[in-house]
Amino acid sequence: LRSPTVITRGDELRRQVLAWRAEGESVGLVPTMGALHAGHMSLVARSVKECRRTVVTIFVNPTQFGPDEDFARYPRPLDRDLELVAAAKADLVFVPAADEIYRAGHVTFVEVEGISQRWEGAIRPGHFRGVATIVLKLFNLVPADQAYFGQKDYQQTVVIRRMVADLNLPIEIRVLPTVREPDGLALSSRNAYLSADERTRALALSRSLRRAAELAAAGQRDAKLIAAEMRRILESAPGLILDYATLVDPDNLEEVSRVAGPVVALAAARIGRTRLIDNEIINIGFADTSAGEMPNV
């Protein structure tokens, strides 16, 4: 297998991407933190299909981790990642050198107000400030036509879309469905932390979301009742500590009390030292859903 070109310097990366664009070649960007799995690779495959050139970035971004989180132990299997990217036929991988992204004296951050403070943001203060900042930096280093993100991190996609709209960023955001194991577990680099036993317990997350979708499909419109059923499932999983389980508005992530249009079920829990999140878009049985349709999902 021919390995993809690995670039570690931002100025070199930007020059290459601008050269492609000048030739009229479309460019797709897939930002990741590495430890690549089939979820990441679905984004790469779509970019390779839709764009003439694909750039994958691998950077474990320190500013989106809290002081007591897993930044230091986050998996970094770089050689394996590069093989996967090569097999997927991406053109270029950006693996920034340590001093490339946050230089001494870096004090500028992007704050997407409101939505960044809810749910994940409430539990991980500063998380979305770190996400928005690194994503904007990557958009500047890789002036791509399209950038690909996973629905797996639903709140992140809402924060990024908001930033792109508010700051007039000239890039199209594509969101692709969550890739799951056959038993329902959403693929995540953090699944590597789970013991076999913990992994079984983690299935309560996807189970609670499927149950929420089933109840809505069966006509249940009381969102509080559906969320209570999700919490019941999660709280009955031994050793699982619930952070939140709720039904929210797809655009502003505010909790809803009725299922009167498309909603998103969100769930987050801790299992041992591992924190997992999952979600499901529930969009069924509404005569006119065009206004709330999820773009690209």
Ligand code: AMP
């Ligand atoms: P991460 O490396 O965790 O920052 O994720 C990089 C990108 O892959 C993000 O846009 C994630 O939403 C996406 N992603 C992670 N897990 C999955 C999955 N199971 N299915 C689809 N996309 C995913």
